[in-house]
Amino acid sequence: MKNPSLGIRLKVALALPLLFCLGTQAQMPGAAGPSGMDLAMLKLFGDITNFTAKAQVKILDESQQEVISMPMDFAMRDSNVRMDMDLTQAKGNSMPPGAADTLKQMGMAQLSSITRRDKNLTYVAYPGPKMLLSMPLPKEASTQDAAKLEKTEQGKEDLDGHPCVKNKVVFNDDSGKNVEAFTWNATDLKDFPLQIQAKEKDNTSIIRFSDVKLTKPDAKQFEPPTGYTQYTNQMELMQAMMTKMTQDAAPKK
Secondary structure (H helix, E strand, O other), rough: OOOOOOHHHHHHHHHHHHHHOOOOOOOOOOOOOOOOOOOHHHHHOOOEEEEEEEEEEEEOOOOOEEEEEEEEEEEOOEEEEEEEHHHOOEEEOOOOOHHHHHHHHHHEEEEEEEEEEOOOEEEEEEEOEEEEEEEEEOOOOHHOOOEEEEEEEEEEEOOOOOOEEEEEEEEEEEOOOOEEEEEEEHHHHEEEEEEEEEEOEEEEEEEEEEEEEEOOOHHHHOOOOOEEEEEEHHHHHHHHHHHHHHHHOOOOO
């Protein structure tokens, strides 16, 4: 793919923030999608409902080669979640050539995803073009939130200087669906899961946290930005972005 089309590049712009909402669909608690963070994943943090951290998200194929990876800033306040990312930092063989430069030129490289459990909403904000996608959490959220968690200790390991207990975690919901993951819980950080790993079919998803601070973030970080053009579905947002890019690329009269 030497010259990705406009449509492909815009699909990448929309897919990346959804992909990195802590995991890949059906691969990990925290599945990607317009809903932002899967509510079941919150259970992996136990009693910790307030913190800030850096996160590195990776998806590996069956040969353990990176499909894609990207850093992000992560914050949780009263189980509401915010993730800030720069799509130009995404790397891997699934990134079309030139996609990062295109996103930067369009002002779409920076974005934030906010999951508000208290409002049953998720926001994805693009500060460059001042566009905001606002969507309700899926109906499955209540089922995920009620999922039962079984944890089995696998041993002890150190991660980045933190003593951790490695656990196998199994989620069981009312539909009979089971999801397995492994967590490395830091005993010096109130059992914070410094690393979360899960495998589905041939792919492995890994989330690695660093610079963890167990303090309550500012409530303003979890409010949707004002002055943005709002959209309620992904297709409308994509069409608006395509229109904007076409207009910006048109010769000036």
